[in-house]
Amino acid sequence: MKKLSIADIAKHLHVSKTTVSFILNGRAQEKRIGREVVERVQKFVDEVGYKPNPLAKSLRTGKSNTIGLMVEDISNPFFASIARLIEDRAYKNGYKIIYCSTDNDTAKTRDLISMFRDRHVDGYIIAPPEGIEDDISSLVKAGMPVVLFDRHLPNVSTDFIEIDNLFSTYNATRHLIQQGYKKIAYITFANNQTHMLARLEGYHRALGESGYESFVKEIDFNQNDDLITAPIAAFLKKNKNLDAVFFGTNHVGACGLKAITELGIKVPTDLAVISFDDYDVFKLFSPPITAIAQPIEAIADSVITVLLNRLNTSSQHISSQSIILKTDLNIRRSSKTE
Known part of the structure; x- marks a missing residue:
């Protein structure tokens, strides 16, 4: 019909x-x-x-009452939790969320931005991959409200919300050093974005202050977890003198624990473990894993508050906001010597 x-x-x-x-x-x-x-x-x-027809209505009114939310991986517990909180708050304010995963892929992100533009979304919330600066600058120049989170793009002037990544890894590495660990590895995804570079710098800074050697393993991101677990296992087998390992993201951490289990390494007797991005898997592992917890509710609240303020005012003349939030180090048995 x-x-x-x-x-x-x-x-x-x-x-x-x-x-x-x-x-x-x-x-x-x-x-x-x-x-x-x-x-x-x-x-x-x-x-x-x-x-x-909502699209026809948006063309007439200039508003679609939708927000485009783009994250690295919507199945990742960190991004899923934030997306859920943003969705709830947006809905209470009369907005619906369309969200999708970029897989940290530049070309895919460009396609998704184009799709959102075609759908006339009113604003954008993006955890941006590398190489997307021109596309986001174009949105900003067109007067579209854009809020970045989790990481930012140094050459793009727009609102962003992130955590103090450098201090978070510095503080966690200092905890391992204070527990007596000296050969501490840092395993992470190969990534040149602001948040990942800051985390790596925090690790290097803490070790440098104590005069300890760095052991860094960077892994290419892959949708297949086996292709993340295998290089971690190979690295741990090759570096049997390590006494602690620090995983740079929860995804790397989960794959790392799988590698540790497969290799029969006892935590913390053989190897102390810390990971970024606390979540249930780390609490349920035996022994529970020490982890850096991001303030999920505060991140989501800051992101949607900043965006709603942009949507509800003619705010192009308002300067961009940079909100940096603190993390918590949840110390558990995986990093204690006693």
Whole structure:
């Protein structure tokens, strides 16, 4: 059955398209349209179950009441938790969220931004991959509200919310050193983005202050966890003199624990373990894993607050905000010597 349009309704009721549009948009009284005409249109609309085309409406009003949310991987517990909180708060403020995973892939992200533009989303929340600077700058220049989170793009002037990555890894590495560990490895994804570089710097800084050697293993991201676990296992087998390992993300950490289990390494007797991004797997592992916990609720709240402020004011003249939040180091048995 062909979907009815405003033109179809107008033709059937012998009234103008403009009159139907005003009635459906709640402007009948403002335009002084007679009660009889209003009732006739509303009765017909109810009978046929007419639903307005949201895209057509967004073209007329300039607002779609949707927000595009782009994260690295929506199945990752960190991003999933933040997305859920953002969605709840957005919905309470009259906005729906369309979210998707970029896989940290530049070309895919460009396609997704293009899709969101076609859908006339009102604002963007993005955990950006590398190489996307021009696309985001284009959105900002077009007057679109864009909030970055988890990492930022140094050459793009827009709002961003992230954590103090450098201090977080510095503090966690210092904890291992204070526990007496000296040969501490850092295993992470190969990545030149702001958050990952800052984490690596924090690790190097803590070891440098104590005069200890760095052991860094960078792994290419892959959708197949086996292709992350295998190089971690090979690195641990090759470096049997290590007494502690620090995983740079929860994804690397989960794969790292799998490698440790497969190799029969005892934690913390053979190897102390810390990971970034605390979540349930780390609490349930035996022994529970020491982890850096990001303030999920504060991140989500800051992101949506900043974006809603942009959406609700003509704020192009307002300077960009940079919000840096603190983390917690949840110390558990995987990193204690006693």
